Amino acid sequence: xxxxxxxxxxxxxxxxxxxxxxxxxxxxxxxxxxxxxxxxxxxxxxxxxxxxxxxxxxxxxxxxxxxxxxxxxxxxxxxxxxxxxxxxxxxxxxxxxxxxxxxxxxxxxxxxxxxxxxxxxxxx
Numbered sequence: 001x002x003x004x005x006x007x008x009x010x011x012x013x014x015x016x017x018x019x020x021x022x023x024x025x026x027x028x029x030x031x032x033x034x035x036x037x038x039x040x041x042x043x044x045x046x047x048x049x050x051x052x053x054x055x056x057x058x059x060x061x062x063x064x065x066x067x068x069x070x071x072x073x074x075x076x077x078x079x080x081x082x083x084x085x086x087x088x089x090x091x092x093x094x095x096x097x098x099x100x101x102x103x104x105x106x107x108x109x110x111x112x113x114x115x116x117x118x119x120x121x122x123x124x
Contacts, residue, residue: 048092054089058090
């Protein structure tokens, strides 16, 4: 399968693999490019609705941490989590917000360490 621009320069749709023309809105086409790029590089891509609730194992896998470490994060209140019966669930949106905040904290620490290394002439 070859991915092409959704429209020819003149504005008419290009025929697809089955000879059928399909017009794809520009935002959808851009999303396809975002998904297909990593796939072309051999990376797995998972599409999850923002409102989805994940199991603790799925959430741990998404953060690339162990399930026990994720449980510690949940119990410390770092990530909100409703309970369904005896099972914890993690909203995908909450998980991505935690990940964004964690990356921001990590960058700030790295910047601080780099600044201190420069002040002490350590070559960074």
